[in-house]
Amino acid sequence: MNRIVQDSRARLSLEAPEAPRIREADIDMTGIFRLIRRRIWFISAVTLVLTILALPFVLASAPKYQARAQFILQQVMVADPRADEPVLDINNEVERLRSRAIADQVIARFNLQDHPGFNPAADEKGPIRAIIDSLPFVADDAPPEEPDSEETAARVLASFNGRLSVWRRVESQMVEVLFTAPDPKLAAAVPNSIVEIYRTDREAGHKQRIADVLASLNQQIEAQREVVERRVATLERFQGQSGVVSVGRGAELLSANVSRLSEQISEIRAAQLELSGRAAAAEMALSAGGTAVTDESEALTEMRQLLQARKRELTRMQASYGEAFGGVRVEQARIEELETAIRDELTTWIETMTIQLQQLSDREATLLKTLSDSEDALARTSMAELTLVDLLRRADEQRAVLDSLEDRHRLLAARLLQPPVDVEILAPATEPIWQEGRSRKVTLAIAAVAALIVALTLAGILEVMDPTVRSLEQLSDVPGLTPVGSLPRPKLRARLHNRPQADPGLMDALRGSVVSIKAANDGLIPDSLAIIATENADSMDRFAGLLAADISAEGHGVLLIDTRPARNRGKTATVRPDSGLVRYLRGPQRSEPATTALLDSLVIQTSHEGVLLLPRGAGRLPTLHDDSRIAPLIDYAAARGLTPIFLCPPVLSNASVIQIAAAVESVLLVVTWGSTRGALVRLAVERLRTARNVAVLAVLTNVNPGRQKLYSFRDSATFSAKVPGENW
Numbered sequence: 001m002n003r004i005v006q007d008s009r010a011r012l013s014l015e016a017p018e019a020p021r022i023r024e025a026d027i028d029m030t031g032i033f034r035l036i037r038r039r040i041w042f043i044s045a046v047t048l049v050l051t052i053l054a055l056p057f058v059l060a061s062a063p064k065y066q067a068r069a070q071f072i073l074q075q076v077m078v079a080d081p082r083a084d085e086p087v088l089d090i091n092n093e094v095e096r097l098r099s100r101a102i103a104d105q106v107i108a109r110f111n112l113q114d115h116p117g118f119n120p121a122a123d124e125k126g127p128i129r130a131i132i133d134s135l136p137f138v139a140d141d142a143p144p145e146e147p148d149s150e151e152t153a154a155r156v157l158a159s160f161n162g163r164l165s166v167w168r169r170v171e172s173q174m175v176e177v178l179f180t181a182p183d184p185k186l187a188a189a190v191p192n193s194i195v196e197i198y199r200t201d202r203e204a205g206h207k208q209r210i211a212d213v214l215a216s217l218n219q220q221i222e223a224q225r226e227v228v229e230r231r232v233a234t235l236e237r238f239q240g241q242s243g244v245v246s247v248g249r250g251a252e253l254l255s256a257n258v259s260r261l262s263e264q265i266s267e268i269r270a271a272q273l274e275l276s277g278r279a280a281a282a283e284m285a286l287s288a289g290g291t292a293v294t295d296e297s298e299a300l301t302e303m304r305q306l307l308q309a310r311k312r313e314l315t316r317m318q319a320s321y322g323e324a325f326g327g328v329r330v331e332q333a334r335i336e337e338l339e340t341a342i343r344d345e346l347t348t349w350i351e352t353m354t355i356q357l358q359q360l361s362d363r364e365a366t367l368l369k370t371l372s373d374s375e376d377a378l379a380r381t382s383m384a385e386l387t388l389v390d391l392l393r394r395a396d397e398q399r400a401v402l403d404s405l406e407d408r409h410r411l412l413a414a415r416l417l418q419p420p421v422d423v424e425i426l427a428p429a430t431e432p433i434w435q436e437g438r439s440r441k442v443t444l445a446i447a448a449v450a451a452l453i454v455a456l457t458l459a460g461i462l463e464v465m466d467p468t469v470r471s472l473e474q475l476s477d478v479p480g481l482t483p484v485g486s487l488p489r490p491k492l493r494a495r496l497h498n499r500p501q502a503d504p505g506l507m508d509a510l511r512g513s514v515v516s517i518k519a520a521n522d523g524l525i526p527d528s529l530a531i532i533a534t535e536n537a538d539s540m541d542r543f544a545g546l547l548a549a550d551i552s553a554e555g556h557g558v559l560l561i562d563t564r565p566a567r568n569r570g571k572t573a574t575v576r577p578d579s580g581l582v583r584y585l586r587g588p589q590r591s592e593p594a595t596t597a598l599l600d601s602l603v604i605q606t607s608h609e610g611v612l613l614l615p616r617g618a619g620r621l622p623t624l625h626d627d628s629r630i631a632p633l634i635d636y637a638a639a640r641g642l643t644p645i646f647l648c649p650p651v652l653s654n655a656s657v658i659q660i661a662a663a664v665e666s667v668l669l670v671v672t673w674g675s676t677r678g679a680l681v682r683l684a685v686e687r688l689r690t691a692r693n694v695a696v697l698a699v700l701t702n703v704n705p706g707r708q709k710l711y712s713f714r715d716s717a718t719f720s721a722k723v724p725g726e727n728w
Contacts, residue, residue, distance in 0.1 A: 050451030485513035552610030580617025
């Protein structure tokens with residue numbers, strides 16, 4: 001059960017809650033956006049410059065489109081069982097697809113020698129290059145050199161082969177042709193054209209080879225028909241002369257023996273004829289350098305196939321790498337070794353056939369003797385019948401040879417109607433929609449993003465390495481330093497007319513600083529004040545003049561005492577030789593009446609009423625070792641109801657400033673926005689506090705309101721707030 005405890009009232013407080021603190025692990029996104037806004041011009045310039053520098057590399061990257069054609073190479077089926085099955089080697093077909101002959105036809109078909117992507121010499125000059133060449137000091141009167149046609153063809157062929165890829169799928173008969181080109185239409189047209197040209201050339205070569213063999217067979221068939229006709233004519237003539245039309249039964253046995261012997265002798269003679277023909281053909285081939293021979297051995301056939309493959313490899317290597325390539329010479333040596341081996345094999349074959357011919361001749365002599373004996377016996381029985389039998393046998397032999405030649409002719413004629421290889425197109429090459437890799441737009445966008453990242457990084461580095469003071473809040477950790485306000489720089493019109501009083505924002509900020517100075521001095525204007533520059537006195541002159549004018553406007557007279565060197569004086573002080581503070585400090589120490597009279601003669605009236613000035617004068621000020629010469633100046637001003645304000649150079653560059661700071665009631669340190677380094681402010685405060693252990697006032701001048709409101713300091717709201725002003 002709930003119950004109310006006595007005196008459990010909550011404690012009320014009117015104090016403002018503590019501002020939330022940002023932990024180191026947190027990311028201040030607002031600060032990042034403000035950083036970007038502060039450095040937007042730097043970031044934009046660096047991004048633009050880096051993007052422009054990357055633009056030539058982006059434009060130089062030509063687009064690449066790839067297209068591929070896929071097809072299957074199959075062995076042609078033979079309908080006649082007596083015909084030999086052709087052997088299809090896919091590797092050889094791939095080499096044919098890569099051959100120089102097909103490449104030259106494709107290059108000629110698409111006129112690639114005039115395409116800039118394959119022949120850089122054909123690229124037309126761009127407008128920028130044309131303008132540069134037209135300049136008088138760049139123009140060359142010499143006529144342009146014509147490019148070498150062979151060199152151009154080699155360059156185009158090398159570029160074409162570099163873009164072409166032909167390969168066979170592992171453990172399959174599928175072949176792919178891939179081509180890369182800067183034009184999608186060309187990338188798709190080249191693979192399809194390669195397949196088309198390959199099929200056409202393959203069929204043309206196949207038909208040409210068969211046509212040559214058929215022509216040779218036709219000649220053999222005609223010659224064999226004449227032989228058959230002569231045999232038949234001889235048989236008919238013998239029958240008419242002898243009157244023997246058929247063979248009788250009496251000489252059947254002798255006739256059979258004679259026929260058998262004659263058949264053997266005919267076989268031997270046919271074999272001799274065939275071997276003689278082969279030997280003659282082999283000798284002719286050997287004398288011709290080892291050309292192909294009909295019915296040669298399998299070893300020779302394999303060696304010739306290997307030789308053709310080596311020659312194709314040599315042609316490809318010569319086209320790709322040139323004659324000077326070491327592999328070309330090695331391949332040539334291998335080809336020479338193969339040709340020598342072929343000739344040696346032919347020689348061995350010829351010798352073997354010569355031995356066989358000798359053996360056949362011996363066998364023939366033996367059979368002839370036996371046949372002679374049988375014929376003598378048969379002659380006694382039926383000479384005419386035996387002659388008739390022999391004529392019939394010889395005629396039948398020649399008819400068998402003719403039939404064999406005609407069968408070979410029919411088979412080759414059937415092969416002529418069939419293609420050498422079956423090409424099945426699986427996927428023809430089509431125009432690619434997207435190019436390979438990144439496009440120019442994407443590359444340019446990536447380059448722009450990278451340039452932006454680099455620019456942001458550089459901007460962050462510059463921001464981190466910025467040592468200047470942008471707000472008095474940065475100096476809050478300096479012991480003994482009391483900020484009294486920030487003054488914006490005058491507007492452009494006020495600066496042009498040299499009238500900062502015309503800027504109401506500046507004057508309001510100045511009055512707020514005067515109020516802060518009074519608050520630091522128990523609500524009163526300090527009896528004496530030293531305005532000290534931190535690093536340079538460019539903005540201190542304007543601030544001192546405005547501060548003196550504002551104090552005088554409240555009815556307090558002001559005596560400005562200028563101690564700055566000539567290079568640090570602005571329009572507030574006027575230099576006169578042998579006058580001013582230099583004359584006072586260089587002279588001997590006088591009595592009070594003498595000092596008063598001297599200062600009356602040195603002090604001048606400024607353009608502001610109630611503001612007097614003791615100029616520095618010409619020459620070098622003596623070094624102050626104590627405040628004995630400064631105290632009379634303060635007493636002189638106090639006797640006349642004036643507030644002495646010393647305009648001092650940077651304390652780090654002049655040791656006399658410390659003596660002035662020790663003599664005055666308050667010290668005001670002028671910090672220039674975006675110019676004064678924070679480390680110098682800390683050193684200056686430490687130096688001043690060695691003279692007197694009191695708070696040092698600090699004012700931030702020449703603040704850029706537009707830039708200041710982009711920082712995350714608390715005083716940035718002073719310049720970012722847009723409150724409409726009203727007349728008092």
